[in-house]
Amino acid sequence: MGRSPHPNNPPNLQDIWQFMLTFKAIRQTQFGGPEVLVLEELPIPQLAAEDVLIRVHAASINHFDVISRRGDFPGVPLPRIPGMDCSGYVEQYNGKRTDLSVGQPVVVLGTTLGNGGSGGYATHVCIDQEEVFPVPSGMDLTIATCLGMTYLTAWYALKQRSPLQVGQILLIPGVGGGVGSAALQLAQALGIRVIATTSSAAKRQQALALGAEACFNYREQDVVQAVREWTQGRGVDAVLDAVGGDSIQQGLNCLRKGGQLLSIGIVRGDRFTVDAIAFLSNEQHLLGVNVGQLTPGDRYQIFLQLVDLIQSGKLTVTIEHTFPLEKAAVAHALIESQEQFGKVVLLPHG
Ligand SMILES: NC(=O)c1ccc[n+]([C@@H]2O[C@H](COP(=O)([O-])OP(=O)(O)OC[C@H]3O[C@@H](n4cnc5c(N)ncnc54)[C@H](OP(=O)(O)O)[C@@H]3O)[C@@H](O)[C@H]2O)c1
The missing domain is CATH 3.90.180.10 (Medium-chain alcohol dehydrogenases, catalytic domain)
Incomplete structure (x- = not known):
């Protein structure tokens, strides 16, 4: 310098x-x-x-x-x-x-x-x-x-690292965070449908007001069950996960066969384990995203x-x-x- x-x-x-x-x-x-x-x-x-x-x-x-x-x-x-x-x-x-x-x-x-x-x-x-x-x-x-960091990362993930198409459904865990809220707003602008999770009733209302079609409280609800019910058993097309840790397996459990989970953050920890049998049986995709590239x-x-x-x-x-x-x-x-x-x-x- x-x-x-x-x-x-x-x-x-x-x-x-x-x-x-x-x-x-x-x-x-x-x-x-x-x-x-x-x-x-x-x-x-x-x-x-x-x-x-x-x-x-x-x-x-x-x-x-x-x-x-x-x-x-x-x-x-x-x-x-x-x-x-x-x-x-x-x-x-x-x-x-x-x-x-x-x-x-x-x-x-x-x-x-x-x-x-x-x-x-x-x-x-x-x-x-x-x-x-x-x-x-x-x-x-x-x-x-x-x-700089959050919207740009959401763009990079959704536009350059994901095959998500207009009208497909994206799950955003922890939508109240910087990356999560940016991804919600950007997905709206790109015509991608969003469901989300968050930690309070007030933030749930904010997510719905910003266009999320559904938002579940991860502190009070069984998120996997709620997402499966909402998608009539099919699962979402993609998950944008800036939370990390045990949120990764939870996201995979919400994902449809052949769907993609974008792993972006480590708020809940920098280690995760994956149920390999379910993961490979469902031919899911797990992709790391690093805007530093x-x-x-x-x-x-x-x-x-x-x-x-x-x-x-x-x-x-x-x-x-x-x-x-x-x-x-x-x-x-x-x-x-x-x-x-x-x-x-x-x-x-x-
Ligand atoms: N890979 C990259 O290129 C890249 C780029 C930018 C950021 N990041 C990483 O992305 C992560 C998020 O960054 P940020 O700036 O958005 O952080 P932030 O604004 O602090 O948001 C973190 C959010 O995590 C959510 N959360 C915490 N515990 C949760 C749980 N058990 N289940 C679901 N959600 C939970 C909360 O969402 P609610 O408020 O909805 O409860 C919280 O607001 C960080 O690890 C950061 O380092 C990575």
């Missing part, structure tokens, strides 16, 4: 000015509960020619931020600034790209933000130009930041198609709550309480 001046090349005035600038960020020096997310003031790093300094408008929170905060994901370095999604305005850029002029609204769609590199929970982000893309005019920047350029192409859907009124983004930067711990606690429906977003400049 930033470079220190070489000892043989004394810093010029701009370098000195740069060293005097600071930014605010949520910095984590240990793994643990939400309280390890602490607001700090840090020096803005010196930019390399290929770096862009972004004044962050919005940073959306993803489940990865939560499990990596806890230390439940391998290989996460400390200290770190979390946050895999952010949008904002170009504040400084000395590189050659003409679409990154100062003041340009941009979104970060990369693989390093908050995942090895510094994240979006900050007033400013300094990041390689390869991960930064212009946001089309008229597009709300708070909504743009929500498209996409290059930043591939992500931008999907992002632009999502923007088209939003601007043509075919897709809406559900934002449950926005918080100022210093309330990052409260925002994480909200996500862990599982009371949200859709996205939770930090607005570092209020």
